[in-house]
Amino acid sequence: MTLGLAVATPVFGLITQPVSVAHYLVVGAIMFVCGIVCMAMKRNALGVLMGIELVLNGANVNFVAFASPYLQGEGSRSLGLDGQVIALFVILLAAAEAAVALAITLNFYNNHATVDVDRADDLKG
Amino acid sequence: MDLSTQLPQLLGLAWLMPLASFVLILFFGPKMGHHGRNAAWVATAAIVTSLVLSLVAFVSWLGAHPVSAGHHGGDHGAAHAEDHADAAGHVAGEHGSDAWHAAGGHAAAGHGPIAYSGDWYTLYEGGRLRLSIGWYIDSLTILMFVVVTFIATCIHVYASGYMHDELHDVTDHEVTLTDGHHLHRPGRFPRFFQALSLFCFSMLGIVIAGNLAMVFIFWELVGICSWFLIGFYYERKSASNAANKAFIVNRVGDFGMLIGLMALWGALGTLQFADSSVPGADGHAVTKPGLFSLVRPADHGHALRVPDGMVEFAAAEKVAHTPPAEVAGKVDAWRAEGFGRWLLFIAGVGIFCGCVGKSAQFPLFVWLPDAMEGPTPVSALVHSATMVAAGVYLVGRFFPVLTPDVLLVIAYVGAITLFIAATIALVANDIKRVLAYSTVSQLGYMMLALGVGGWAAGLFHLVTHAFFKSLLFLCSGSVIHACHTNDMRKMGGLARVMPYTAGTMLVGCLAIIGAGIPFVIGLSGYYSKDSILAQALSFAQANPRHTILFYAVAGGAALTAFYMFRLWFMTFAGEPRDHHVAEHAHESPQVMVMPLLVLAVLAVVAGWTLPGGFGIANLLEQSRPAGTVETAVGGFAFGQTLTIPAEHLSHGEPFHSTATWTAFATALGGVLLAAAMYVWRVISPAAVAAMFRPVYSFLANRWYFDELYHALFVVPAHGLAAVASGIDQGLIDPFINFLAWTTRQVAGIDAWIDRTFVDGLVNATANATWTLGNELKRLQTGSLRQYVTFIVVGTVALFVIASLFFRQALAG
Numbered sequence: 061m062t063l064g065l066a067v068a069t070p071v072f073g074l075i076t077q078p079v080s081v082a083h084y085l086v087v088g089a090i091m092f093v094c095g096i097v098c099m100a101m102k103r104n105a106l107g108v109l110m111g112i113e114l115v116l117n118g119a120n121v122n123f124v125a126f127a128s129p130y131l132q133g134e135g136s137r138s139l140g141l142d143g144q145v146i147a148l149f150v151i152l153l154a155a156a157e158a159a160v161a162l163a164i165t166l167n168f169y170n171n172h173a174t175v176d177v178d179r180a181d182d183l184k185g
Numbered sequence: 186m187d188l189s190t191q192l193p194q195l196l197g198l199a200w201l202m203p204l205a206s207f208v209l210i211l212f213f214g215p216k217m218g219h220h221g222r223n224a225a226w227v228a229t230a231a232i233v234t235s236l237v238l239s240l241v242a243f244v245s246w247l248g249a250h251p252v253s254a255g256h257h258g259g260d261h262g263a264a265h266a267e268d269h270a271d272a273a274g275h276v277a278g279e280h281g282s283d284a285w286h287a288a289g290g291h292a293a294a295g296h297g298p299i300a301y302s303g304d305w306y307t308l309y310e311g312g313r314l315r316l317s318i319g320w321y322i323d324s325l326t327i328l329m330f331v332v333v334t335f336i337a338t339c340i341h342v343y344a345s346g347y348m349h350d351e352l353h354d355v356t357d358h359e360v361t362l363t364d365g366h367h368l369h370r371p372g373r374f375p376r377f378f379q380a381l382s383l384f385c386f387s388m389l390g391i392v393i394a395g396n397l398a399m400v401f402i403f404w405e406l407v408g409i410c411s412w413f414l415i416g417f418y419y420e421r422k423s424a425s426n427a428a429n430k431a432f433i434v435n436r437v438g439d440f441g442m443l444i445g446l447m448a449l450w451g452a453l454g455t456l457q458f459a460d461s462s463v464p465g466a467d468g469h470a471v472t473k474p475g476l477f478s479l480v481r482p483a484d485h486g487h488a489l490r491v492p493d494g495m496v497e498f499a500a501a502e503k504v505a506h507t508p509p510a511e512v513a514g515k516v517d518a519w520r521a522e523g524f525g526r527w528l529l530f531i532a533g534v535g536i537f538c539g540c541v542g543k544s545a546q547f548p549l550f551v552w553l554p555d556a557m558e559g560p561t562p563v564s565a566l567v568h569s570a571t572m573v574a575a576g577v578y579l580v581g582r583f584f585p586v587l588t589p590d591v592l593l594v595i596a597y598v599g600a601i602t603l604f605i606a607a608t609i610a611l612v613a614n615d616i617k618r619v620l621a622y623s624t625v626s627q628l629g630y631m632m633l634a635l636g637v638g639g640w641a642a643g644l645f646h647l648v649t650h651a652f653f654k655s656l657l658f659l660c661s662g663s664v665i666h667a668c669h670t671n672d673m674r675k676m677g678g679l680a681r682v683m684p685y686t687a688g689t690m691l692v693g694c695l696a697i698i699g700a701g702i703p704f705v706i707g708l709s710g711y712y713s714k715d716s717i718l719a720q721a722l723s724f725a726q727a728n729p730r731h732t733i734l735f736y737a738v739a740g741g742a743a744l745t746a747f748y749m750f751r752l753w754f755m756t757f758a759g760e761p762r763d764h765h766v767a768e769h770a771h772e773s774p775q776v777m778v779m780p781l782l783v784l785a786v787l788a789v790v791a792g793w794t795l796p797g798g799f800g801i802a803n804l805l806e807q808s809r810p811a812g813t814v815e816t817a818v819g820g821f822a823f824g825q826t827l828t829i830p831a832e833h834l835s836h837g838e839p840f841h842s843t844a845t846w847t848a849f850a851t852a853l854g855g856v857l858l859a860a861a862m863y864v865w866r867v868i869s870p871a872a873v874a875a876m877f878r879p880v881y882s883f884l885a886n887r888w889y890f891d892e893l894y895h896a897l898f899v900v901p902a903h904g905l906a907a908v909a910s911g912i913d914q915g916l917i918d919p920f921i922n923f924l925a926w927t928t929r930q931v932a933g934i935d936a937w938i939d940r941t942f943v944d945g946l947v948n949a950t951a952n953a954t955w956t957l958g959n960e961l962k963r964l965q966t967g968s969l970r971q972y973v974t975f976i977v978v979g980t981v982a983l984f985v986i987a988s989l990f991f992r993q994a995l996a997g
Contacts, residue, residue, distance in 0.1 A: 100973040108969065181967025 084125035091118030105165045105175040109158065116154045120147040188249045189301045192242055193320045196330055197305065199238035200393050203337075203386040206231030207379055214375030220352045221375030225345035228378035232341050232385055236334035243327050250299055250324070250807055253798040298323050298808045302395050302459035302475075313454035319395030321458045321582075323808035325644060328801065329392045329578060332648050335787075336570040336655045337385045339780035341378070343659050344562035346776035347666060348377055360420045368420050377417060377560070384410040388571035392578065397446055397456040397476070397536070400579060404442070404539065408435045411572055415559040427555035434552040438542020445535020448528055452498035453479055458582070477810070480529070480586045487812030489588060489819065495525035523821065526588070530822055533591030536583055537598075544576025544628045547602040551890050554621040557671075561662030564617060568624040569655035574647055577631045581644045584635065585810035589829050590822035593731070596636025596724075600737035603629025605888060607744035611751070612874075612884045615671045616661045619752045623697065624654055626741060630717055637734060638829035639720030640813055641805045646713035648801055649791045653696035653710060656784035660690035663773040663781065664756060668766045673755040675766045680757035682770045685778045687757040689785040694753050696788040698746040698852045703845045709792035711848070712802065714742065718844035719835035726840075727816075727828040739847050746855025754863035 074083055095114025102108050127143025169175050210217070210224045217223035304319035320326075351372035360368035387410055390403030409432070416428025450456055457475040465471035474482075479492040493516050497504050500519045504512055519525075540546070545553035553573065557564055567573060580587070580595065587595070606625035613619045627650050634643035663686045664679065665671055680687035692708070699714035701707015718738055725735035761767030772778070794800030809832075816834070820827035835841065861867045874881045883889070964975075 096973070096977050100970050100977065103970070108973075177969040180969060184965055184967030 081125050081128045081130060084121055084128075088118045088121035088125060091115075091121060094118075103176050103178055105168065105177050105180075108177055109161050109165070112161070113154065113158070116150055120150050123147045123150070188245060189303075191245060192301055192322045192327075193303065193305070195238050195242040195245075196322060196326070196393055197320065199235040199242070199330060199334065200386065200389040202231040202235045202238070203228075203382040203384075203389070207382040207386060210375050210379040210382065214379055217375060220372050222352055224375035224378045225341070225348075228382045229338070229341040229345065231382060232334055232337045235385070235389070236331070236338050239327065239330040239334050243331050246324065246327050247799075252800070252803045252807065298810060300459060300808065302457075302461070304395065304461065314450065315455070315457075315463065316398045317396060317457075318399055319457070319461075320393050321395040322393065324804050325578075325581065325808040326392055328648060328804060329574075330389065332651050333385065333388055333392065333570045333574075336651055336784070337381075337566060339784055340562045340566050340655065340659070341381065343565075343662070343777050343780040344377070344381065344560070346774050347562055347662055348374060348560065351377060357418065357420060359418075359423075370420065373417070377414075380410055380413040380417070381563075381566070384414065384566065384571055388575060391575050395458060395461075397449065397458070397583075400582075401439075401442065401446060401539075404439070404543065404575065404579075407543070407572055407575055408432060408439070411435075411556070411567060414563040414567070415556045417559055417563065421558070424558040427552075427558040431552040431556050434549050435542040438539050438549050441535045441538020441541070443535075445532045445538065448532040448535060449476065452495040452525070452528055452532075453492055454494065455479070477585045481810075481812045483811075489585075489812065489817065491520055491525040491529050493520075495528045496520045497525075499525040499528050526821060529586070529588055530590050533583075533587045534594055537580060537587075537591060537595055540576035540580050540632075541598065542576070543579075544573045544632065545602075545625050546576070546598050546628065546632055547605060548890075550602055550606060550625045551894060553625055554618050554887070557615070557617040557621055561617070561658060561665060564621070565655045565658030565662065568621070568658055569651040573624060573628055574651060577628060577635070577643065577647045580632065580635050581640060581647070584640050585812065589817060589819040589827040592636045592638065592829060593820070593823065593827055594636070596633050596731070596734055599629045599632030599634075599636055600734050601629070602626070603633060603741045604737055604744075605890075607741050607748065608884050609887050610748040611744060612881060613748075614673050616664060616673050616676075616752060616756060617658075617671055619673075619748055620654070620657055620661055623657075623745065623748065626745065627654065627697070630714070630738065630741065633734060633738060634717040634720060637721050637724035638813070638817075639717055639832055639835070640809060641802060641832055642713065642716035642720050642835075644805055645792075645802050646710075646717055649696070649709035649713040649788075652784055652791050653693045653708075653788040656689060656781065656788050657693040657697065659777070659781055659784065660686050660693060663777055664690075666773055666777070667770040669769065670766060673752065675763035676756045676761075677759050677763075678757070678761040678767060679770055682767075683757075683772045685772060685781060689781040690757070691753060692785040692788055694749040697749055698855065699742065699848050700852060701849075703849050704842075707792070708789050709787075712792035712794075715841075715844050715848050716802070716835065718742070718848050719840040720830075720832060722840045722844055722847075723830045723835040724828075727830045730825070739851055742848055743851035743855040746852040747859045748855075750856045750859035751863055754859060758864055 074086060077083075091114055095111045095116075095118055098111030098114060099108050100111075102111060123143040123146045125143070127140060129140055132138070132140055165175055168180060172179055206228045209227055210221075214221045214224050217227065300321060300323035302319065302321040304317040306318045308316040308318060310316075351374040353372055355370055355372050357368040357370065362368055384407065387403045387406035391400055391407065394400040394403060412428045412432045415431050416425050418424040419428070446456065453476065455461075455473060455475060457473070458477055459475040460478055461473050461475060462470040463473050479494065481487045481489055493513075496516050496519050497512065503515075503519065503524075507515060542549045553568075556567060559567070603626045606622045606629060610619050610622035610626065613622060627646070631643045631646050631650070634646060663683065664676065667679070667683060667686075668676060670676075696708040696710040699707065699710040701711030718735075721735045721738045725732040791801060794802060814831060814833070816831040817829045818826060819829075835844075858868075862870050862873070886892070
């Protein structure tokens with residue numbers, strides 16, 4: 061109960077505030093948690109892949125949010141685009157990863173005639 | 186080609202051929218045809234090549250030094266001087282490699298022998314010791330080469346027939362295993378010819394040797410070969426015992442020989458027979474005098490003289506108190522006092538000791554009859570051309586160094602041997618044993634002949650004996666081959682079924698007893714035995730105290746005739762005594778008969794002197810050691826002066842005719858007695874044996890020599906061995922066992938610690954790891970969703986832990 065209050069109080073407090081970096085971070089966190097839950101709950105492999113996309117993009121939102129000019133220190137010499145560049149890398153990697161993961165899924169379907177990840181327990185110890 | 190380079194090459198090659206055959210058969214023997222059948226061809230080819238090379242050497246020798254009668258004059262001076270001139274131009278042979286004595290007819294006492302010597306290879310050189318493989322070639326060497334290779338050839342041919350049993354698996358009926366069966370073993374055909382080849386090589390090595398060290402090397406090789414061959418059927422207890430006996434008895438003699446070698450080397454610093462040329466301090470070749478010229482210096486008329494080295498060695502105390510510069514001048518005075526003469530005596534007797542062992546002289550003759558355990562071709566080879574001949578040959582070769590006292594020892598040893606062996610042969614019933622004792626007896630003859638100064642007579646008898654004794658042995662082998670028994674009491678009447686064997690054996694018997702028409706013609710033994718008798722008579726006349734030596738020779742001749750014809754009559758004459766044996770008997774195959782015929786011819790003619798003077802006796806005269814042409818007087822060891830009469834005196838009257846008649850009469854008497862007992866049966870052998878029962882059993886038990894030696898040497902040796910073994914088992918073994926027990930206990934404790942603690946720790950670790958792994962395995966469910974959950978939970982947990990426990994650090 062106390063833990064719930066401790067989390068809930070600042071989150072709900074944000075609603076009354078003007079939009080800031082913290083709001084982006086909350087959105088990113090919600091996306092991340094949704095992605096994690098999707099990965100952990102979905103039995104369909106494609107659903108799992110979607111969860112992964114959510115996780116990655118939640119992280120991307122965070123990167124971009126942390127790149128906010130409000131967070132730059134005085135006299136910073138950077139272009140202030142670090143977060144955006146990293147987000148671009150992540151998108152790139154996500155594309156590559158999706159290609160590989162889809163190929164694995166396709167192969168898995170060929171072998172098992174299903175995309176249920178619960179059936180993918182061949183590596184069981 | 187120059188004779189001094191040609192002869193060593195020819196004879197060296199002839200010497201090495203059997204070695205090549207030995208090596209070939211050693212490595213490839215079993216692959217030579219079925220069961221190594223072709224090994225016989227390899228060995229025979231090698232020995233035939235040796236024979237041909239020896240004959241070539243013989244012919245070239247005759248071409249350069251024609252043999253003629255009346256050799257005692259100075260007529261060889263010219264030929265000799267010419268040889269010497271040859272030597273000057275001969276690079277490898279250096280100065281001393283030719284005739285070892287400076288120039289023929291130079292000294293008053295007469296000419297030296299024609300001899301070539303030199304070294305092929307120096308084995309070792311250090312201090313005063315120089316060991317080399319070299320040659321000393323004179324007519325005796327060449328003659329021995331021809332005889333040895335010839336007889337060996339005959340024996341090789343004969344053995345390739347005789348040993349055919351070894352070509353397939355053999356069941357040895359004389360060996361019973363513990364399970365009651367007879368021994369069954371693979372044939373050993375190649376092994377036999379391998380040993381035979383090595384035997385020939387060793388014997389030829391002794392003959393060609395240029396120094397005593399080399400003689401000794403090959404002497405021992407001959408010993409080991411005899412061990413191989415006598416013990417050929419080594420599964421038989423008797424054969425392995427006989428082989429050991431031959432080897433050990435020979436070692437006893439060789440010990441004496443070593444003493445002799447040390448006496449010579451220690452005092453004289455050389456073992457070379459002839460003068461040799463060695464690199465001096467300044468690099469120029471220096472002539473180093475050999476034994477012969479040290480003992481018989483040319484400037485002393487080749488008369489025997491104690492060498493300076495021995496005098497100084499014996500008078501070492503006086504030398505120590507004399508200024509070095511004056512030593513040389515006083516040597517003659519010391520020599521006159523008698524210093525060194527004992528050393529020379531010991532050297533001679535020592536070398537003779539080796540010959541006693543090898544040539545089966547009293548008291549070391551006991552091995553030879555036992556050596557009959559070997560296959561018969563081996564007996565033939567051992568008894569004629571190799572092994573026993575080596576001893577007589579060495580005495581002949583070493584003759585110039587032997588003092589009159591040593592010669593007297595040799596003569597008496599020979600006389601005793603000849604008498605003992607002849608008496609034992611009278612009653613022996615084993616055909617090979619009769620021949621064995623006859624060999625011992627004949628060797629006694631040779632030694633006696635050498636001992637009384639009959640250098641040529643002794644060696645002449647060695648050669649003629651080689652022919653007829655190998656003939657007799659091969660004949661006996663043929664008989665044994667036919668009858669499958671050695672016992673003469675089971676034979677008889679074999680002349681009808683084995684005409685060739687009977688005829689050739691009769692020739693052999695006639696030759697060994699010296700049959701002939703007095704003064705006209707005779708078989709080979711007639712000439713050699715007569716010359717021995719004549720020399721013994723001459724010696725007896727010069728030294729009346731030693732007349733007994735002549736009686737020994739004459740009595741021995743009668744005994745020889747008796748036992749040889751007893752053998753022949755019992756085997757071939759009369760009616761068969763055992764029908765079982767007689768039915769089986771058959772003439773031997775041609776490959777065995779041919780050597781018999783060839784040897785029979787030689788047993789007849791070997792002693793003849795052709796009208797031109799060519800003959801073995803005259804050939805030997807070419808090698809007569811310098812200084813033995815004249816009658817020699819000397820002797821100190823036995824408190825009396827000995828006269829060694831010159832040998833040519835014995836060819837004259839009255840010795841010659843007396844000796845001839847004595848030999849004829851004694852031989853005839855022996856033959857007639859044998860005929861009376863075994864053919865006409867006028868006298869019953871059994872009655873005679875009964876009448877002289879003690880004597881008969883004494884002889885039948887071989888004078889109890891084996892028992893005597895058993896009691897004197899074997900039993901104490903066994904006792905000593907038992908004591909040693911008692912100490913070993915009662916004292917040393919318990920101590921060692923205690924040490925072992927202690928070590929074992931300590932090791933037990935160590936093992937317990939190891940198992941309990943070290944292993945326990947390792948096992949516990951392994952177990953823990955194993956259990957942990959098993960537990961953790963359950964987490965690996967393979968379910969992706971679960972993994973994701975774990976990752977999330979884990980990450981959150983890490984954050985929680987970090988925020989709870991590392992708050993300070995995070996804040997910091």
